[in-house]
Amino acid sequence: MNTASRGLSRRDALKLAGLAGLAGVVTLYPERRAFATAHQTLDLAVERTRLTIDGATSHGIAIGGSIPAPTLRWREGQEVVVHVTNRLDEPTSIHWHGLLLQGVMDGAPGFNGYQPIMPGDTYTYRFQLRQAGTYWYHSHSAGQEQEGMYGAIVIQPAEREPVRADRDYVVVLSDHTPERPASVLRKLKLGSVSEGYYNRSKRTLFDFFRDAERDGLDATVRNRLDWGDMLMEPTDLADVTGYSFLVNGKGPQDNWTALFKPGERVRLRIINASAMTIFDVRIPGLPMTVVAADGQNVVPVKIDEFRFGVGETYDVLVLPQEDKAFTIFAEPIDRTGFARATLAPREGMSGDLPARRPRTILTMADMGMDHGSMAGMDHGSMAGMNHGAMPGMDHSSMPGMKQGPMAGMDHGSMKGMDHSAMMGMGAGSMPGMDHSTMAGMDHGTMAGMEQGAAKGSDRALGWADAATPPGTKALSYADLRAFSKTRDPREPTQEIVVRLTGMMSRYIWTLNGAKFDQGTPIRVAYGDRIRIRFVNETMMAHPMHLHGMFVELENGQKDRLPKKHVVLVPPGQTTSVQLTANEPGEWPFHCHLLYHMASGMMTRFIVERRTASL
Amino acid sequence: MRLNIRTLTAASLVTGIALLTVPGLALAGAGEPGHGHAAAVGEPAKASSAKRVVQVELGDNYYKPESISVKAGETVRFVLKNKGDFLHEFNIGTATMHAAHQKEMAMMVEHGMLTPTGINTSMNGMDHSKMGMAEMKHDDPNSVLVGPGETKELTWKFTKETALEFACNMPGHYESGMVGKVAFTR
């Protein structure tokens, strides 16, 4: 019955056959020169292991003997050599997530001439570090990343750090399941037989009665019919459940602990190395100052929590003054558990566990629909914002709100806004609205505009609603400003539309409607300035990852667009980025949700010399 | 057992005194009317009265040097050169004063009076009274804002030894480590 393992062995045979022919190509590659000049040499073995989480033991795969893999501490400008030995009985690979390097060293099998590392083989990676910051590395083969093949990379800058910290910790968040990834994928793909296998929060008859009591029978029936008509489940927030959520490989009870002395400045390099989990991260009682996103320095921004896409990293500084323990708390957006760690002045302490946040319900707006009910809220009618009429508005909770673009906002004319029609209005789910001009407006305070959240944070509506309490600040992409000015201020000459598509019930995920290698690769000319417009036509968020190059998020920050290697595109939304195609090669471009990528949500992004066709 | 109780009583007495004293100090620091702050912090002085000049480089987001030694009673002329791309502050005060000032600065940035790179002069005509921000001006005597590329000065008399920091309270800068210690030497 286990077709997956059969499939693997068949593939192995194919690869073994292919390798005989390709081995020559690999050894001829110029990166395999003499290694004598390397500044850093390191051996990493990949092998099966066991890991114990909160007392329960299961299987995993370790790089360098541990899960997560050892943190690689390097320095900008160094040339590093890493020998990776495969001690598994299946092919493996290691991809250096976020690093700028030559294609063959990127570690994505099937791209740039890189071949997977076969069982028993050793592959030598060699590259010069052209950047500083927090990055990570993980397997790019099968479901191995889910099984524990991930670790942090910390690159010290060659020049002075723009931030100073007394302590520096790596915080790797991940999700672990005792199930084999192949089995997870199979259950997701069995369609009608296993429909909604991992969703244990579907709407039931009881929910119907509860909603009918609250919203009225008519509204509830209409709501159910709307979803039924589209054959969608508004509780579909995550594809896979049954996860334990880990901090540096430790479960919530294991309680990974980092020490500080009160008054110290602590830098946390937080990495979302999950296979499938988008988190909401906070440290109750301790505001965080974000100083880097995806390894790249940003103008510091003080926040209370952030939403964390798979593959992203944020460096934050915290200044704990009190002699007490603080809890680093990360809840997956489907709220099926939490990851937890402690910042404490002494070993053995544990911070309080905060109240769990409610699980949001998706709305029609998350489907990119429901524009009609938002009609009254166009920018025109927001003219002439009257501060006097906003006595209840707490300015301190809106640090990111830009005066300029919002200057015309007239709250007075919003009085007539039909709140019942906004039932479905999630904090960020305002498709009719141009988000770029709303730079910095934080979701927390917007949540208060909606009925559900107004009652308190016991209910959340819409994908973006993290149930952030009023008066606290959740990071918004619009808050991110690159620390250095954009190096390439040219207007993009080419715009590429990437529709994020899929057949959820079949678990076929696609880009522009095509599975990997069934669609047309994206081709751009070397040196060009490109705009990519992600149009998310699905009701899930997709963390889109481009290998080889940073993209610059068009978030309204003009000449300081933040550089990202993963951009989380919310359901039903459009997000655009720019990039300078200055790394030649054939780069993977995919959704970083592991099972989405495995189901086809990937394409090739080819940067090549300009030809007549480009 | 009795000994224990006696020890406890003694300890709580000591703690009590400490608690009484500490807020007293804090009050003396922050409770002074206006922006004058406490005498303990020191006071502005004329540049000509300074016997010593200290050059401070303001970068993104750091100071060089990271600590400055002064003597109680000494008047120092600080020459502040901003070599960075961002607007920075040089503010002498206690940690508590800085924390309070950070909130004010954050509000000024929110309202566009300050931008990350400079002072928004077009905002000067804005009627802040409507916003309940009549006093929102950056005119503290213990602080100076230095724009990118600018060089400014602050002369300060350190009247007596106390725990002082020089800091930039632009949002996020203090948190990033743009703060240094004023070390009193004898």
Next chain:
Amino acid sequence: MRMITSGLRRVLLLAGALTLVVTATAANAADPPHAQQFHEEPAILSTLLVDRLEHRWKDGENTLDWDIKGFIGGDTDKLWLNAKGSKPVEGGAEKAEFQLLYSRLVSEFWDVQVGVRHDVRPQPQTTYAVAGFQGLAPYFFDVNAQAFLSEDGALSARLEAEYDLLITQRLILQPVAEMNVSARRVRELDLGRGITDIELGLRLRYEVAREFAPYIGVNWERKLGETADITRRHGEDASAVSFVTGVRFWF
């Protein structure tokens, strides 16, 4: 006539076997070589769902009924094997139907299916060509519609629909409806023209695990029109209500 039809049957079965081979090949070919290097997506998926395996208590004779489906294939092309039937608790099968279908995804929610159906019981054994579609209709109705052309050229059709109503995450009420239609009288099989029979069921299952759910329920079958007359002429009831207990499971 029967001689010719046994020949036809052989042809149909051969066609079915061919379909199997073609499907397997197509599913394999669908995976390009690069994808195999780091996609863990299995080239071929397969599953077997025992949708209903139940004991029916009714007036007179109790029966054991089954409805089993399985597929093998890729995202787009699949081969389905369906088996459905009924037997008295004591004794041999009264109804036993097998289907081998090539299934192709035509939209997110629909598959078109063609293939063969062979009924071992009732006697005489009959083989049909099958064309139909299976999928999820708006409002989450699982629908299966099939048209059959028998080896004797008789045209018939079947429409099945079911719905899962979640009372809790694990307790699920499932109404099921089935209707059969025949274009002409089929004397050997006691079928009349028009709607031959309908069946309505209501089953309440508890998913101990997603893969395993015992259930209880009621089932009502009613023969209609000419078919009902024929049944009555045989001295049997045209309708039957039964109480059912059974299990649903899949691998």
